[in-house]
Amino acid sequence: MKVKICGIRDIKTALSAIESGADALGFVFAQSKxxxxxxxxxKIIHQLPEDLLKVGVFVNETKETIEKIVEIAGINVIQLHGDETPEFSCGFSLPVIKALSVGSAEDLSKLDEYSNEYFLLDSPKGKYRGGNGVSFDWSILNENLLLGKKIILAGGLNPENVAEGIKAASPYMVDVSSGVETEGKKDLGKIKRFIDEAKSMEKEEVK
Known part of the structure; x- marks a missing residue:
């Protein structure tokens, strides 16, 4: 099971997450704490392994601004977390994660409108588009709609419930931000526990 730790803001957290087994790190360039x-x-990305997924998170940003930030920061994956159209979402040379807010089963029908490399399923937006620490109802996930798509499960995941989320969604990757924080800051112990829990599901499946 692949794991993305989002909301990275310092090199210590980034390196600790990688040491614990993170496959992707997210850097938020949209309005967010x-x-x-x-x-x-x-500066952080320059010190990270080349093969690591370094994801830039954007919300309703212009193509020009995104491309400029890609050049400055050195990210290698773009995450679009707003109301971007299918046409806009497929207009980049880098792989794109299209985030969809899932409040009902009907929201999953949007998956067929886009042709991106990855889809991130998140809970409905709160104050910010993501990172609100709330899960959506995993029981509405339809296997037929998800078939053949690289699904990233997000929204309200933490070390205590990530195993349950993986069982419910069988995702390609899980994504966490607030669920590995203590008092608004990344908690290295929680990050390790989250990754260990997620990776242990992979071992269970092999048995």
Whole structure:
């Protein structure tokens, strides 16, 4: 099971997450309490392994701004977390994660409108588009709609419920931000526990 730790803002957290087994790190360039400047993100990313997925998170941003930040920060995956159209979402040279807010089973029908490499299923938006620590109803996930798609499960995941989420959704990857924080800051112990829990599901499936 692949794991993405989102909302990275310092090199210590980034390296600790990688050491614990993270496959992807997320850097938020949209309005958020976890927002990071492209230049600061670039300083961190410059010290990370080349094959790691370094994801830039954007919300309803212009193509020009996204491409400029890609160049400055050195991210290698774009995450679109707003109301971007299918046409806009497939207009980049880098792989794109299209995030969809899932409040009902009907929301999953949007999966067929897009042709991106990855789809991130998140809970409905709160104050921010993501990172709100709330899960959506995993029972509405339809296997037929998800078939053949690289699904990233997000929204309200934490070390205590990630195993349950993986069982319910059988995702390609799980994504966490607030669920591995203590008092609004990334907690290295929680990050390790989250990754261990997620990776242990892979071992159970092999048995």
């Amino acid at each position: 976890r927002r990071i400047d492209p230049e600061e993100a670039g």
